[in-house]
Amino acid sequence: MALPLSYSLRSLFARRLRTALTVGVIALVVVATTLFLGLISSLQRTLRTTGSPRNLIVMRKGSSNDGSSQLPLEALQNIRFFEGIAHDAAGNPIISPELIVQPFFLRKDGGRENVLVRGVEPAAALAVHDEVRITEGRIFEPSAGEALVGRGVAGRYRGAQLGETLDFGRGRWKVVGSFESGGTSFESEVWVDVRELANDAKRPFPYSSFRLTAAPGADVDALARRIADDPRHALEAQPETAYYAKQAESANTLYVLVVGLAVLAGIGAVFGATNTLYAAVQARTAEIGTLRAIGFSRAAILTGFLVESLLTALLGFAVGGTLAWGLGILISWALGGVGFAAATFTTSVIELRVGASDLAAGLVLSLAVGLLGGFFPARRAAALRPVEALRKA
């Protein structure tokens, strides 16, 4: 016969301070781990969801990002007529020539950051980047000193709200609209007219990169190879998703760091939980002897204590998970997103969200702590011989 669940539950409340401290330790480990994990996975999600597998980014060969690539006008004219590029209703190829500049922006708190400003042609950009939705205002008019800002930019910098004037580069730009792109890294960008930007930045080459959409059914990789093999310009093409995934790789170091942190903190919590339960077994020796004497089996005692430990861990997870989730929202709200430096030396604004997978990792961690921390004390309890245990009373 197994011990009733209420036995384990009520035992937890017998020594409230001790239970609370153990729950506290597990909760803190869960908060620390899930919060950190949430931050890294938010960063990775932002980068990994950016771009489309049907879109190619074309850069100068050897450039690691479009911030350091330079392309001449002739390259665009050549590429436009490549087979395999999608066409719009009017029969024009869907290709967006873009220029990346990283000017200073002033944060609302006074700090200074490089922000990615993307010069684009309005219609082409919206056709290629079909995940971009203008939520407020409208797209900029060419050569009118107007700018469209991403959601992350709007909240973080001075003068970036709709109707305000942004001061960057050599000119002043009126914010006429803001856009969302499903939490991708485009939301940390400002979009302006590509020719205006090239003038402002006095760039020797008009473009940094081209983004193009492959025609339905066309082989994306074959198209990329054809562009790379073109002898006229030293170009390189890769799917947008691969480009952003590569940038996400740099977050892998952080992932290793966080997992290492979680394991170490988890081991610490296991030690703490083991201690508490050992003390509980010691204090309840007589009680265990009695249980054994009235017929509960060793297995029942073992399970009972394990359940007690798992309940502690679950309680810790519940407290810690809730706290981490709330803190995530609080931090994002207080800081207007967490900034990271991107490969283009600009700032990516990440919305810190402790998601289901982060919480799941926290749950696994706390259950592992409960199981490992409970195992040895539970085994000791089960190994007690009833006669000796009762004699101690």
Added chain:
Amino acid sequence: MIRFLPLVWRNLGRNKTRSVLTGAAIALAIALVCVLRTMPAGLDNLLASITANTRISVHNEAGIVYALPYSYLQKVRSVPGVVAATSWTWFGGAFEEEKGVTFPNFAVDADSIGPVYQDLGIAPEALEAFRRQRDSALVGRQTLEKYHWKVGDRVTLKSTVFPVDLEIQIVGEIPLANDPRLWLQREYLSQALEAQGSHFDLINMVWARVDEPERVNDVMRTIDELFRNSEAETASETEKSFFGNLFGNLQGFVTVILLVTGMVTLCIVFIAANTASMSIRERVGELAVMKALGFRWRTLFWLLILEAGLLAAVSGAAGVAITLGLARALKNLAGWSPQLGPLASFLVTNAILVEGLFLALVIGIVSGVVPAFGASRRSVAATLREVF
């Protein structure tokens, strides 16, 4: 109190499992706190290591990626108060192509590096070699250690900005522990580009040294005034302000790190407090007997505190040792990255280790105070009645 040390030590050994478990838990947590602290400390350390308050950066007012004409270098040099000036141009060289840029590298004016950076302690022979040898480079200690490079080694950097690969020979070290920079000769890059038929007359920024700290503000104003209404207006700032701004976008991440560090610290408090309360509670009978024998309650109180403190101190020391190993592993794994900058240098400073030890000690003592106070103040009669 010292004569009671053997007693305290034996008390710790009474429940060995518990002492070891608690000690290990505290040691791990201290190690975590220390390792996490190395991240913001990498940034603080960088800013603190900028001891020269006379070095200023001159860059385009619009941003660092907005280039300046090379001629600006000469113009800055001619400003009264400027002792020496050199230019920096981001080379963006990748050592292992697939990994991208793993340390910041710049093309600089080799002749003026010595006078502009006289405070860095670069060996005069190294500076001389850097000036004379076209394909030479000076490399920061962090990067030298990361790739196990030695002075004299030749490496090839593939630029992600310019269409060139340059083979360079390392001729000297920039002797700062967490300095990832690599400097190569601007002239070398310039010749390589001209060989391809392109003209290279832009720079990212000028670094200048001013003769007197009091003149810095005036000189910066003069320089910015000089280029007002020109093709590229400049913004000058001190080196400290420049690097502070450069990594300012990491503040949010630092906040999260500090928060997590705080939680792990709180964990140590809980673990230590739990153990102290358990081991003292089990010993109330014994404490009552000791009191009955004539030990004063103060003595007993301090004995218990000493016990908690000793355990914490020993664990703290172990935690510090773990930190050293962990940081070394992380350093090899990560090092400088464009995303994290100095946060990923995992530089363990003595201050971090001392703070870790101190933290362990304080937590140990504090966690023992409440239960020790309670136990040592209990009335003998009441306790003994309960126990027997």
